[in-house]
Amino acid sequence: MSFALASAILRSIGPVARSHELCARGVSKRELARAHRSGEILKIRQGVYAALGTSDELIHAAEHGGSPGCVTAGRLHGLWMLDDDDCPQLHVWLGHAAQRHGCSRPDCATGMRVHWDDGRAGLGALPPVRNVLVQIAMCMGEEPFFIAFESALRQNKLRHSDPEWLRRRLPETMRWMIPFARADADSGLESLIRLRMYRVGVTMRSQVRIDGVGEVDFVVGDRLIVEADGKENHDDDRSRPGPFISRRHKDLVRDANAAALGYETLRFDYALIVHDWPTVEAAILAKVAAGAHLRGSLRPVAG
Ligand SMILES: [Zn+2]
Ligand SMILES: [Zn+2]
Numbered sequence: 001m002s003f004a005l006a007s008a009i010l011r012s013i014g015p016v017a018r019s020h021e022l023c024a025r026g027v028s029k030r031e032l033a034r035a036h037r038s039g040e041i042l043k044i045r046q047g048v049y050a051a052l053g054t055s056d057e058l059i060h061a062a063e064h065g066g067s068p069g070c071v072t073a074g075r076l077h078g079l080w081m082l083d084d085d086d087c088p089q090l091h092v093w094l095g096h097a098a099q100r101h102g103c104s105r106p107d108c109a110t111g112m113r114v115h116w117d118d119g120r121a122g123l124g125a126l127p128p129v130r131n132v133l134v135q136i137a138m139c140m141g142e143e144p145f146f147i148a149f150e151s152a153l154r155q156n157k158l159r160h161s162d163p164e165w166l167r168r169r170l171p172e173t174m175r176w177m178i179p180f181a182r183a184d185a186d187s188g189l190e191s192l193i194r195l196r197m198y199r200v201g202v203t204m205r206s207q208v209r210i211d212g213v214g215e216v217d218f219v220v221g222d223r224l225i226v227e228a229d230g231k232e233n234h235d236d237d238r239s240r241p242g243p244f245i246s247r248r249h250k251d252l253v254r255d256a257n258a259a260a261l262g263y264e265t266l267r268f269d270y271a272l273i274v275h276d277w278p279t280v281e282a283a284i285l286a287k288v289a290a291g292a293h294l295r296g297s298l299r300p301v302a303g
Contacts, residue, residue, distance in 0.1 A: 003028070006035035007051065015054040016062045016124025019047045045101060048123065058124050061092045063103040066121040069093025070113065070135040071144065073126045080151035080188035081144065082274055089113065093135065095121035113139060130162045134169045143192060145170075146177050150191040153183035182206060189228040189273050190217055193280070200281065202288060213258045216265075221293030225258055225265040226284060227251075228273060264292050 004026035010017055013025065019032055032049070035041045042050040044062045057068045057076060068076055070091035075081055089111030094100055096118050115135050121127065127135070129152050137145035149166070152158050167178040180198070184207045185191045194204050197220075204218040204226065218226040229251075255265045266287065268280050287293060 003031065005040075006032050006049070007040040010041055010049060010051040014124055015051040016044065016058060017049060018123070019049065022049065050124065054124065057090065060090050060103065060105070060108075062123045063101065063105075064090075064092050064094070064112070064114075065099060065101040065123075066092045066094040066114075067123065067125055067127055069115040069121070069127055070132065070139050073132045074136055074148050076126055077129055077132060077152075077157065078155065079129070079132070079148040079157075080191070082147065082188055082192070091115065091135070091139065093117070093119075093121045093127050093131070095119045115139065129157045130159075130166055133166055137170055137174055142174055142177070143195065145174065146181065146195050147188040147191045149177065150181050150183070150185045151188065153181060154185055186217065187228065187230050189230060189270060192273060193218065193226065193228055193268075196277065196281065197284060200285065202284060210258065210261065210263070212261055213254055213263070216258070219263075220284065220288060222295035223263045224284075224287055224293035225263050227265060227267045229267060229269045262295070 006022060006027045009022055009025045009027050013021065019029075022032060023029070032041075036043050036049070040052070042052065042054070042059070044050050044059055048062060050059055050062065055076070057072050061068045061072075067073070068091065070093070071081055072091040073093070090108070091113045093115045096116070100114060115138075117131070117135060117138070119127065119131055126132070133145060133149055133152060136148050163178050163181075167175050170178070177195075180195075181191075182194075185194070186207075190206065194206060197204055202220060204220050206218055207215055208219040209215045210219075210225075213225075216225045217228050220226060251267065255267070258265050264287065266283055268283075272280050
């Protein structure tokens with residue numbers, strides 16, 4: 001009689017599988033019970049098993065009979081999420097055919113968000129990125145959606161037809177963001193700045209190469225540079241060989257070179273952009289109101 005190890009089969013088809021799927025591949029009921037008893041596999045609920053090392057989000061979603069969804073799945077897909085979008089609780093996708101199971105985690109009942117939108121939620125698998133984006137749009141709103149969408153474009157995680165598929169499923173008020181989104185944002189901070197400034201009537205060119213300066217995040221008008229410094233940008237890397245040059249020093253050199261060419265630079269960090277947006281917006285709007293973005297008597301020197 002053939003004999004298949006439950007842990008090996010789970011690793012090959014899993015990481016989460018139902019007992020009938022394992023049995024169909026030669027795992028006997030006795031072997032399932034033995035593997036569970038000996039700690040080689042995890043039992044999620046009656047008839048559902050997981051391989052050791054399966055992420056807690058996948059296990060928790062499977063306890064409820066679905067897969068991670070929305071921001072939980074977005075994070076697992078590697079899409080950008082601002083910390084403030086974080087919800088400590090699980091966002092789970094049950095799809096159209098699933099029924100919701102309970103779990104025994106004490107902190108779950110109050111905060112779990114359930115998504116029932118169309119599609120088949122597979123145990124142990126993430127929904128396709130395009131489904132995750134619709135879930136984020138409906139659950140978290142415009143900005144988290146836009147950031148995640150630009151991130152998916154940047155990381156090539158969407159098929160050619162997906163933007164149109166998305167556009168048809170978004171609320172009408174959010175559809176304009178599909179053609180507005182770009183695939184070259186370097187971070188969620190950049191997506192957020194461009195979106196918020198567009199809303200107040202300021203158009204920004206992204207990823208602009210300036211001879212003598214390098215590539216800057218944004219240019220407003222002719223000569224106002226706006227840079228978004230991510231969390232990591234000012235973590236000085238002292239592990240590299242050679243003389244130590246701080247990130248801040250490099251930024252100062254860059255800003256000085258830009259100034260010599262007739263540009264002005266506004267530089268904002270994560271804390272300002274995410275936690276003190278009014279200050280950022282006021283600074284950019286004041287410069288624009290004063291005409292600092294327009295080429296005046298101070299002409300940029302061609303590089
Ligand atoms: Zn959600
Ligand atoms: Zn739960």
